[in-house]
Amino acid sequence: MTHVYVSSIIPAHANTVWALVRDFNALPQWTPFVAESRIEQNVPSDKVGCIRAFSLNDGGRIREQLLALSDYDMSCMYAILESPMGVENYIATLSLTPVTDGNVTFAEWQARFDCPADREAELIQQIGTHVFQAGFNALKRHFGR
Amino acid sequence: MATVHESTIINAPIDAVWHILRNFNSHVDWHPAIATSQIENGQPADTVGAIRNFTLADGGLLREQLIKLDDEAHELAYCLLEAPLPLNGYVATIKLKPVTETGQTFWTWESTFSPPDHRKQALVALVAKDIYQAGFRALEDYLGGSGPTHASVHHQNEQGASPSPSYQQIRRNDPSSTGPSAAGTLTTQAIVMDAHGGPEVLRPRQVEVPAPGPGQVRIRQSFIGVNYIDVYCRTGYFNLIDPPGIPGMEAAGTVESIGEGVTHVQPGDAVAYACAPVGAYTGLRTMEAELVIRLPRWLDPQTAAASLLKGVSAGFLLHDVYALQRDDVAVVHAAAGGVGSMLVQWATSLGARVVATVSTPQKAAIAEAHGAYATVIGRGADFVETVMQVSNGRGADVVYDAIGRDTFAQSFEALATRGHLVSFGQASGPIGEWDIGHFATKSATLSRPNYGHYTETGPMMEQQATRFFKAVEEHMLTLAEPTLYDLGQAAEAHRDLEARRTTGSIVLKV
Numbered sequence: 001m002t003h004v005y006v007s008s009i010i011p012a013h014a015n016t017v018w019a020l021v022r023d024f025n026a027l028p029q030w031t032p033f034v035a036e037s038r039i040e041q042n043v044p045s046d047k048v049g050c051i052r053a054f055s056l057n058d059g060g061r062i063r064e065q066l067l068a069l070s071d072y073d074m075s076c077m078y079a080i081l082e083s084p085m086g087v088e089n090y091i092a093t094l095s096l097t098p099v100t101d102g103n104v105t106f107a108e109w110q111a112r113f114d115c116p117a118d119r120e121a122e123l124i125q126q127i128g129t130h131v132f133q134a135g136f137n138a139l140k141r142h143f144g145r
Numbered sequence: 146m147a148t149v150h151e152s153t154i155i156n157a158p159i160d161a162v163w164h165i166l167r168n169f170n171s172h173v174d175w176h177p178a179i180a181t182s183q184i185e186n187g188q189p190a191d192t193v194g195a196i197r198n199f200t201l202a203d204g205g206l207l208r209e210q211l212i213k214l215d216d217e218a219h220e221l222a223y224c225l226l227e228a229p230l231p232l233n234g235y236v237a238t239i240k241l242k243p244v245t246e247t248g249q250t251f252w253t254w255e256s257t258f259s260p261p262d263h264r265k266q267a268l269v270a271l272v273a274k275d276i277y278q279a280g281f282r283a284l285e286d287y288l289g290g291s292g293p294t295h296a297s298v299h300h301q302n303e304q305g306a307s308p309s310p311s312y313q314q315i316r317r318n319d320p321s322s323t324g325p326s327a328a329g330t331l332t333t334q335a336i337v338m339d340a341h342g343g344p345e346v347l348r349p350r351q352v353e354v355p356a357p358g359p360g361q362v363r364i365r366q367s368f369i370g371v372n373y374i375d376v377y378c379r380t381g382y383f384n385l386i387d388p389p390g391i392p393g394m395e396a397a398g399t400v401e402s403i404g405e406g407v408t409h410v411q412p413g414d415a416v417a418y419a420c421a422p423v424g425a426y427t428g429l430r431t432m433e434a435e436l437v438i439r440l441p442r443w444l445d446p447q448t449a450a451a452s453l454l455k456g457v458s459a460g461f462l463l464h465d466v467y468a469l470q471r472d473d474v475a476v477v478h479a480a481a482g483g484v485g486s487m488l489v490q491w492a493t494s495l496g497a498r499v500v501a502t503v504s505t506p507q508k509a510a511i512a513e514a515h516g517a518y519a520t521v522i523g524r525g526a527d528f529v530e531t532v533m534q535v536s537n538g539r540g541a542d543v544v545y546d547a548i549g550r551d552t553f554a555q556s557f558e559a560l561a562t563r564g565h566l567v568s569f570g571q572a573s574g575p576i577g578e579w580d581i582g583h584f585a586t587k588s589a590t591l592s593r594p595n596y597g598h599y600t601e602t603g604p605m606m607e608q609q610a611t612r613f614f615k616a617v618e619e620h621m622l623t624l625a626e627p628t629l630y631d632l633g634q635a636a637e638a639h640r641d642l643e644a645r646r647t648t649g650s651i652v653l654k655v
Contacts, residue, residue, distance in 0.1 A: 005245065006245050007243060007244050007245045007246065008245070008246040009154060009244055009246070009247065009251075013446070013447075016445060016447075097152070097251070097253070098152070098442060099153060099154060099251065100152045100442045101151065101152060101153035101278065101281060101413060102399060102414070102415065103367075103399055103415040103440075103445070103446060106154070106251040108242070136246065
């Protein structure tokens with residue numbers, strides 16, 4: 001099983017960052033790579049078990065299911081149901097932790113998945129850099145001041 | 146049970162930080178509170194079960210046992226076996242996580258213990274500040290020049306030289322960086338008024354903000370509170386500015402740098418203030434450090450800027466100007482306004498029966514949601530009658546009146562014998578002249594409190610802010626989301642405030 005882990009510091013209070021990212025349907029609002037997103041069957045986006053169907057700027061379509069959402073831990077876990085990436089058993093967690101020493105947030109985004117051995121390095125790079133870190137960069141710009 | 150939870154970002158890679166922390170006897174090398182330390186029975190310092198036997202600089206003797214050491218998770222835990230302080234059942238955990246993006250380390254240090262109630266607050270503060278926060282800074286110093294911020298700081302401290310422009314640029318763009326910082330004058334956007342007048346006198350302009358002198362701090366402000374007193378300041382009704390000048394009495398942000406002798410706040414601390422002198426409508430501000438309050442970690446700067454002045458006002462009105470008692474009947478006029486809505490919630494939480502007066506049904510709904518015992522729309526005879534019903538004909542023990550001309554006479558009429566009329570504003574105009582002898586008909590007390598006289602020194606401000614924060618923490622009142630304007634739109638914010646187009650607090654975002 002492959003593990004990707006990326007962490008960053010977001011220059012805003014954790015509650016503020018969480019208010020944005022806890023919405024499972026809000027990827028188009030803060031990531032640079034999601035063109036549009038909807039929640040299937042019109043259920044609330046914080047209903048655990050809901051499925052988001054979104055399309056990337058390059059046209060790729062992804063379906064992901066919300067497995068856990070914790071306002072207490074400020075974390076959200078989800079699985080990929082369908083994607084063009086070629087990963088199996090993909091489960092990712094995005095979590096926020098307040099840094100008490102300064103008004104900033106420690107943000108972590110990680111995933112575990114199975115893939116063919118010859119694609120592992122490429123997928124780690126794609127997910128770690130072009131999804132997770134790119135998402136953090138966008139959050140930092142969003143809250144930049 | 147007390148809990149202490151502190152975290153920070155250390156400017157060094159996780160392996161370097163962990164290498165030091167996993168050595169259970171290393172604290173004598175880097176923590177300033179530790180004078181001597183040894184591991185009992187000659188055991189290796191990374192043995193789970195090892196006991197460190199150490200003395201503090203003041204001579205106190207302590208023994209602590211390592212109960213968990215996890216190199217994979219970068220986590221360790223220890224408990225206190227003996228100590229000169231009643232930190233009963235103290236168990237602490239240290240956890241590190243890598244910040245993969247920057248190569249820094251996120252360090253969490255937390256503990257639980259059961260102190261005697263009357264010492265809880267002091268012991269929590271001691272552990273949080275003198276052990277954990279002091280430890281954070283000391284370990285970073287011990288690691289010495291391991292990151293760019295750190296290197297610049299030493300350069301500046303030792304040689305007194307101005308940091309390079311590139312360094313200032315980095316700090317300006319990176320609010321997350323901490324540590325003592327840039328000396329010298331910085332420029333920022335501010336709202337300057339060249340004359341008294343209408344909202345149009347509030348104009349954006351670049352200003353220079355000097356480095357903090359002795360006893361001062363420079364704050365990088367993120368949110369600025371807009372209060373009705375700012376309108377009085379702008380029009381010249383209150384003589385707070387001799388133009389040109391910068392209005393505003395309330396803001397929140399982070400400490401950018403500190404002057405000589407400042408100890409209660411450090412660069413990077415989230416802080417706020419709500420006090421004279423005016424000058425808050427600016428991106429950066431240098432001011433007296435003692436008036437600046439460190440924010441509790443649960444309070445974000447936006448909410449702080451929206452609520453500190455109003456919360457402190459409500460606090461001294463309910464405790465100092467008049468000491469509200471359980472079962473008192475209290476009248477709050479303008480009960481859906483900024484201070485009014487806090488007065489209703491807080492007085493209700495203290496056990497008083499609040500008669501709220503408001504101008505519209507929408508505002509009545511707000512006052513009722515805040516727990517008002519009775520709500521009256523309009524402020525004529527109806528309201529006096531309601532007060533008499535609620536108090537069984539006795540009248541109100543206290544009336545909080547910031548309306549002034551339109552309400553003062555009814556407020557007096559609603560008072561009980563030996564009641565207290567607190568006149569703390571005059572939104573409808575001046576009260577006019579009153580015959581003091583008339584107050585004898587009820588042995589009434591009249592107060593005309595001035596915010597400045599309850600907040601003018603550091604200790605006073607600290608006491609007021611602490612009481613307000615505690616009330617919020619204890620859910621005696623909740624803080625509403627403010628309406629946001631950009632700093633450059635200060636004139637529009639004033640227009641909307643004066644036209645009563647807004648509800649709740651107004652905050653300017655830098």
